[in-house]
Amino acid sequence: MTQLALVIDLNVCVGCHACVTSCKEWNTSGWAGPLVDQNPYDGSPTGTFFNRVQTFEVGVFPNTETVHFPKSCLHCEEPPCVPVCPTGASHKRADNGIVLVDYDKCIGCKYCSWACPYGARELDEQEKVMKKCTLCIDRITDATLSDRDRQPACVLACPTSARLYGDVHDPDSEVSVAIRERGGYQLMPEWGTKPANHYLPRRTTRLYISPDELMRVDNPLRKEDLTNYTGEETLDDVAW
């Protein structure tokens, strides 16, 4: 079975928010839209987003590290938001594992948002229905697009290729290899939601050199007999 998902590389994300604006632009004008804003050019601007980039500081000054953390629906394999929905608007697609909301069935009761530990769902204040990342279902299923364009808008926008997209159930896909070989992990594994999206950890490249790598243990110079002889009979005296 196919399970489409994103793998987000925190090691190369620079926190530019290009995925956020690209996501908003595509989805506010397409099938899932509009993603309505309130006070967009005024005090306290707020609105509906599928994807947000947050920033965390790890460590204590001066030993700190800034982690930019893109956050969107993780398309859980055991989505807790789906069974609680009273209308069936919230569902997980059988063919590709994407968790979606049917905006024509949603009654805006917000119960699914309570049942998501990640805060991935946002109620649209004007449309009054629950909205969330669709993994750009209208792009990736559009057979008229080229292979290059049949990817989520956030993935296409990322300037550092921090966002990988593919089938995490196919062991040979780019995303599965990245998860397997680069330490991909899931958020809040304690809840058993099995998020399909994975994150690749921050990595610092360090070169560890131990002293015995610099000094050759079996150096022949130090294997030679360096005794100072003072006239006694040596091997040289008899073996020539």
Added chain:
Amino acid sequence: MHPAFSVIFLTTLLGAGQGLFLAIFTGQLYSVARFLPTQDDQFYALGSLVALVLLVVGLGASFFHLGRPERAWRSAAMWRTSWLSREVILLPILMLFVFAYGVAHWMEWTQPWFRIGEVLNVDATLIFGLLGTIASFALFVATAMIYASVKFLQEWHSTFTVANFTLLGMASGFMLAAAYSAYIGNPLVAFFGTWAVLLTLGALVSRVAHLRRNARLKHKSTVQTAIGVRHTAVVQKAQGAMGGSFNTREFFHGRSDSTVRLVRNSFLILVFPVPILLISAAYLIESTSLPILAFVIQYLGLIAERWYFFAEAKHPQNLYYQSVA
């Protein structure tokens, strides 16, 4: 969590309505067993009418919680998995039985349908009352399980939630039955008052135990598991939005700790000792107004209790919304 008054009124009004119906029917059962004098049918009919009004007003309050109330009919679809859906189905079923029970008394359809043994005449009121009792308890469970089944809200994910909703609803319902009896000058006020005190004491034990459990609660998620970084010092510097979002509006109550504590202490006083003292005083001085006051004060306390129930719950998504910028 942000306490929404639509849900606060929904749960407290439904609880009082279910409790009142259970009280009225309990009164009838006692008189069938000849522990109490038989009341005229209007007493039961009017009592169940009041219960029905509470249920209808509670249902009306729930619509204010919906973004798209015109689609509310769709919410009965997923009863196999969703407790919210089950509540949506059980509430009209209960309303139907309460209505039928009231009508049966009003029309005096008390000709026995059949007889069990020598003494128990089973008529329409007994059947509808029994069905309504089952529906009432099922609705208590369904309403409470909406909250208790969300495992991420560890404060709610407990049997105490179901026990509290049931006991507090029944306590306020029996208190209302006492107030109703006092208002119309019916001598059953002492009977309902005694039950109201017992149920209030039972609710006190359960609610205090729930508070103690939550005070010791250890949350499973931390900011470390939220973003998957293993370090003791992880501080949020930006949440991706400057003016807040649905996530900051829905999951934070936005009140100071002292306000939350004040609400908790208020409900602990208003729900439990004050109504018990008032109803006891009413019994001693044979007052007809104090039971009404006892119910009103307990109901106000229950609004505070439900407000605190929401405010107390800490959602793990809040870990992602600790700092604006």
